[in-house]
Amino acid sequence: MTSPAAIIELREVHKSFGTQKVLDGLSLKVPRGQTTVIIGRSGGGKSVILKHMIGLIKPDQGQVLVDGQDIRPLDDREINELRKRFGMLFQDAALFDSMTVFENVAFPLREHSRFNEKKIREVVEEKLGLVGLTGHGEKMPSQLSGGMRKRAGLARAIALEPEIILFDEPTTGLDPLMTDAINRLIQNTQEKLGITAVVISHDLQGAYQVAHQIAMLYQGRIIAAGSPQEIRDSDDAVVQQFIHGRAEGPIEVL
Amino acid sequence: MTLTRPLEAMGRVVMHGLEQAGEILLLLVQTVLWLMRPPWRMRLVFKQMEFVGIKSLNVTILTGVFTGGVFALQTYHGFALFGAESLVGSTVALALARELGPVLTSLMVTGRAGSAMAAELGTMRVTEQIDALYVMAVNPVQYLVLPRVVASVIMLPLLTIVADYVGILGGYVVGVHLLGINAGIFVAKIIEYVDPEDIMQGLIKAAIFGLILSLVGCFKGFYAYGGAEGVGKATTEAVVLASVTILAADYILTALMF
Numbered sequence: 001m002t003s004p005a006a007i008i009e010l011r012e013v014h015k016s017f018g019t020q021k022v023l024d025g026l027s028l029k030v031p032r033g034q035t036t037v038i039i040g041r042s043g044g045g046k047s048v049i050l051k052h053m054i055g056l057i058k059p060d061q062g063q064v065l066v067d068g069q070d071i072r073p074l075d076d077r078e079i080n081e082l083r084k085r086f087g088m089l090f091q092d093a094a095l096f097d098s099m100t101v102f103e104n105v106a107f108p109l110r111e112h113s114r115f116n117e118k119k120i121r122e123v124v125e126e127k128l129g130l131v132g133l134t135g136h137g138e139k140m141p142s143q144l145s146g147g148m149r150k151r152a153g154l155a156r157a158i159a160l161e162p163e164i165i166l167f168d169e170p171t172t173g174l175d176p177l178m179t180d181a182i183n184r185l186i187q188n189t190q191e192k193l194g195i196t197a198v199v200i201s202h203d204l205q206g207a208y209q210v211a212h213q214i215a216m217l218y219q220g221r222i223i224a225a226g227s228p229q230e231i232r233d234s235d236d237a238v239v240q241q242f243i244h245g246r247a248e249g250p251i252e253v254l
Numbered sequence: 255m256t257l258t259r260p261l262e263a264m265g266r267v268v269m270h271g272l273e274q275a276g277e278i279l280l281l282l283v284q285t286v287l288w289l290m291r292p293p294w295r296m297r298l299v300f301k302q303m304e305f306v307g308i309k310s311l312n313v314t315i316l317t318g319v320f321t322g323g324v325f326a327l328q329t330y331h332g333f334a335l336f337g338a339e340s341l342v343g344s345t346v347a348l349a350l351a352r353e354l355g356p357v358l359t360s361l362m363v364t365g366r367a368g369s370a371m372a373a374e375l376g377t378m379r380v381t382e383q384i385d386a387l388y389v390m391a392v393n394p395v396q397y398l399v400l401p402r403v404v405a406s407v408i409m410l411p412l413l414t415i416v417a418d419y420v421g422i423l424g425g426y427v428v429g430v431h432l433l434g435i436n437a438g439i440f441v442a443k444i445i446e447y448v449d450p451e452d453i454m455q456g457l458i459k460a461a462i463f464g465l466i467l468s469l470v471g472c473f474k475g476f477y478a479y480g481g482a483e484g485v486g487k488a489t490t491e492a493v494v495l496a497s498v499t500i501l502a503a504d505y506i507l508t509a510l511m512f
Binding site: 086 | 381382391
């Protein structure tokens with residue numbers, strides 16, 4: 001099998017919701033086995049990009065390629081096969097609140113692995129250990145703090161050891177220590193498992209820390225993509241305004 | 255221009271209604287298709303059967319007893335005018351078996367379980383739990399909607415049997431013990447006038463009402479949007495739409511069956 005360097009590629013993707021144009025001819029390549037961080041303003045359509053990658057949203061126009069294959073014409077069964085290669089950490093973790101943390105992490109294993117109960121228990125304990133939640137398995141999601149929920153969501157996302165993990169604002173709303181802890185967790189998971197990670201964030205420190213590639217979304221397009229160093233040295237006024245967090249500049253803030 | 259405006263508004267309401275009916279039917283089709291495809295999640299079905307059925311027993315029994323009782327009381331005063339007190343029992347039993355049993359049970363379960371379905375699925379929608387199911391390659395129609403619909407279609411007829419039974423019991427207590435109708439006659443007339451078919455048709459109605467209340471509840475929840483407020487709105491709409499649909503369907507089914 002040929003394996004193109006970009007595991008996920010968005011080509012000229014357009015997407016509108018009602019009259020609001022969210023993605024306007026967006027193109028992006030996600031390199032295999034690396035971490036790509038997408039930065040941009042809140043409400044700018046960053047989550048929409050992730051949802052395109054996993055087929056939750058279909059583009060109005062343009063293509064989404066995974067391993068060089070357009071995912072748009074796939075039927076239910078094929079898209080499910082594709083999704084088994086992905087893990088996703090949602091913004092508020094999206095843990096099933098009718099199940100314990102243990103059952104949440106066990107869920108993908110029960111659905112898609114042929115493991116017996118003993119093996120499932122082993123894997124769940126291992127993943128909970130990886131995210132520092134050993135001993136919290138019997139709690140309900142509502143009993144967890146925001147940071148713990150995200151870590152539990154991460155444990156669930158990596159349960160089946162996917163090739164690609166999508167992170168939707170993994171550090172938003174967390175205190176600085178937890179932010180750093182989650183960023184380290186992303187970095188460690190990515191390095192240890194050799195996966196491809198796509199992270200959506202507006203936490204720039206975190207982005208510099210974890211990213212191999214940073215892509216900036218502005219007005220429905222990726223206006224700059226490159227290594228953290230390249231982004232920092234960019235002479236684009238929009239990028240400079242965003243990474244320095246200034247209210248004045250080409251981006252209209254209010 | 256101004257003359258056509260009310261027509262436009264009416265047209266919009268009709269269009270919206272038709273659109274929604276279409277979407278609900280589409281959800282039904284999907285549910286039926288998933289019914290034929292493994293895995294069948296018996297555990298989830300049983301859990302819903304417990305929630306829809308067992309946990310609705312109390313409210314069903316209370317509704318049944320009081321409905322039967324008050325119906326006996328009302329008909330007695332009417333029937334006494336022309337000396338037909340002996341028919342109170344069979345009238346109560348017939349009304350319960352054909353109409354009151356299935357309709358009132360379904361309305362109570364709509365309020366209890368249909369609303370809960372809308373609220374639960376709505377919350378899962380706005381907190382991205384439904385997206386999470388998709389992402390984990392599990393179809394939410396199969397995982398969430400199917401067990402609720404199957405459980406409701408099975409449990410509503412069973413609850414209706416209970417409602418019929420305790421309703422007649424309520425009518426008996428009021429008729430025989432409070433109003434002094436002869437117990438033997440009360441029971442004999444029920445046996446004489448109520449056919450098993452009357453009860454069967456009531457149970458068929460109940461199954462269809464179960465389908466309506468679960469499908470509408472799931473539909474409203476599944477497509478909820480707009481945070482906590484959206485979930486509240488979905489829940490209210492589910493109860494109203496399901497109740498009205500049950501009453502309308504009751505008329506149509508009665509016209510077709512009797």
